[in-house]
Amino acid sequence: MAKIPSFIALCNTTLWLDSATNLAIVDLNTFFLPSMFLASIGLGLLIKFTVNSLRKQTSVSASFPLPPGPSPWPILGSIPDLLRNKPSYRWILGLMKEMNTEIACIRLGNVHVIPVTSPDLAREFLNKQDTVFASRPKTMATEYLSRGFLTAVVTPWGDQWKKMRRVVSSEMVSHVRLRWLLEKRNEEANNLVFYLHNQCNKNSLCGGQVFNLRLLTRQFSGNVIRKMIFNKRYFGKGREDGGPGTEEIEHVDSAFEVLSYVYAFGIQDYLPYLRWLDLDGHEKIVSRAMGVVNKYHDPIIEERIRQWTDGTMKNKVPEDLLDVLISLKDEHGKPLLSTEEIKAQAGELILATVDNPANAVEWAMAEMINQPDILRKAAEEIDLVVGKSRWVQESDFAKLNYVKACAREALRLHPLAPFNVPHVSISDTVVAGYFIPKGSHVLLSRTGLGQNPRIWHEPLKFNPERHLMSKDGSGVADVDLNEQELRFISFSTGRRGCVGSQLGTAITIMLLARLIQGFDWSAPPGESVIDLSESANDLLLAKPLFAHGKPRLDLHIYPVE
Ligand code: HEM
Secondary structure: OOOOOHHHHHHOOOEEEOOOOOOEEEOHHHOHHHHHHHHHHHHHHHHHHHHHHHHOOOHHHHHOOOOOOOOOEOOOEOHHHHHHOOOHHHHHHHHHHHOOOOEOOEEEOOEEEEEEOOHHHHHHHHHHOOOOOOEOOOOHHHHHHOOOOOOOOOOOOOHHHHHHHHHHHHHHOOHHHHHHOHHHHHHHHHHHHHHHHHHHHHOOEOOEEEEEHHHHHHHHHHHHHHHHHHOOOOOOOOOOOOOOOHHHHHHHHHHHHHHHOOOOOOHHHHOHHHHHHOOOOHHHHHHHHHHHHHHHHHHHHHHHHHHHHOOOOOOOOOOOHHHHHHHOEOOOOOEOOOHHHHHHHHHHHHHHHHHHHHHHHHHHHHHHHHOHHHHHHHHHHHHHHOOOOOOOOHHHHHHOHHHHHHHHHHHHHOOOOOEOOOEEOOOOEEEOOEEEOOOOEEEEEHHHHHOOOOOOOOOOOOOHHHHOEOOOOOOEOOOOOOOOOOOOOOOOOOOOOOOOHHHHHHHHHHHHHHHHHHEEEEOOOOOOOOOOOEOOOOOOEOOOOEEEEEEOOOHHHOOOO
């Protein structure tokens, strides 16, 4: 998908990535032509930058300052600092702490990046001025995952985004559609406990088994969305014991790999004219991982479109979301979506679904195993509401406030990503007395909001009770995972807010509730507690969560097939 300008190819430059240093190495014999080329780009950019800067001296920008931030270099802005200080999000948050500010402006290339760590300011952006900040940046990774910006989540403001957001919200994740697909979600919830129970029987260790809960949680989310979209759990032969096959592991791992490079401060996203060099190697990784995801999706989608168009599916009613996407019609009775749009949207929804529920439940389980009282209370709630003779259903969720509070606390304290999906301003504006130029990338810090000590008492403590009190302090709250006031980011809010909150909640709560209902959990034999260290490069647990699970219900309750 990357477009390499043809004149670069003519230069016959020899470039490769040094795996040790991650630097691009240039063959000196062919250095001259590219250097000339780069110099001319540099000159062109300098002129463009100067003209742009002059143009930006509008009356608004003259009256209000930009938010505070490091002094930028010409052309590059703070990219040299960004490259020196990894991971980038820690550098940005550290910088804001040093400057004692909850809003900053960091220029990267020609882009004003505006990180925000306070809920009050977040509301200014996404509640009060939601219309101004309703676009998304175009980046290398999102171009791959959306097949050239054809989808709902990452596509910038415009008709294509409106069309696809409408398709997703009213045709894929509406209440009616989710009710229609309930049986498929139940099959996967039953398969989860079937698989876990199978493993305990097969290789019993102290009456149970040690499980890799990162693998389990990711595979459960993957199973649910695969079943809903493609009506299948397995791409390949599958496994009789309900566990993931090699294909499913590769599929979900590749999805996570793509996700880890989406909005990952890649140089090419701020200096797009250098994209062909792939200096940080991101493009190679993303295109490979996206290739793996597509390798599984594309043949299924192409075959199904063929069946719908060649008459094989005559009089057939849709059975899954892929059928729905294919059979949507425009006002002239023609297919509403092209093959590319169907492929892009199906792929994006899989990515949008696998990550947050899995991460929230992995962290929740790790925290709860280390605080057995919390785990016990959650199990007691389930026993009280559901009993021990049947499995938790989605219809029970309304009464499972403590379990929901645990999931909500995991989303607050351990968000999947350091920042919310970026919002881009579509015009110049002023927020909290600061000038925010058109095209700025606003990054709401998920940890900055969710762990803000002005808002949260003992912010680093996993304490689900904090969500149980109603806002006026008068009684027990009806807990849900939404947080409209942006005191932390769960589904966010406004025009670009998540349209999948009902499904996201269903997957997260079902996963957590079934794990707790069906099994007693503890640290693996020989370990007294779970190590809760966060990874050095992202917000995941540093090591995948391994925990010992032991069946806690009567044998006959566990599904047998
Ligand atoms: C626990 C699970 C989930 C969480 C925590 C979550 C969170 C989010 C967040 C934070 C955003 C960005 C909001 C913003 O830009 O301010 C978002 C956007 C979005 N999510 Fe989710 N999500 C979840 C599950 C899902 C699911 C299951 C779907 C659909 C299958 C979905 C579909 C979308 C879409 C389409 C958008 C983009 C909306 C737009 O840009 O117009 N999400 N989600």
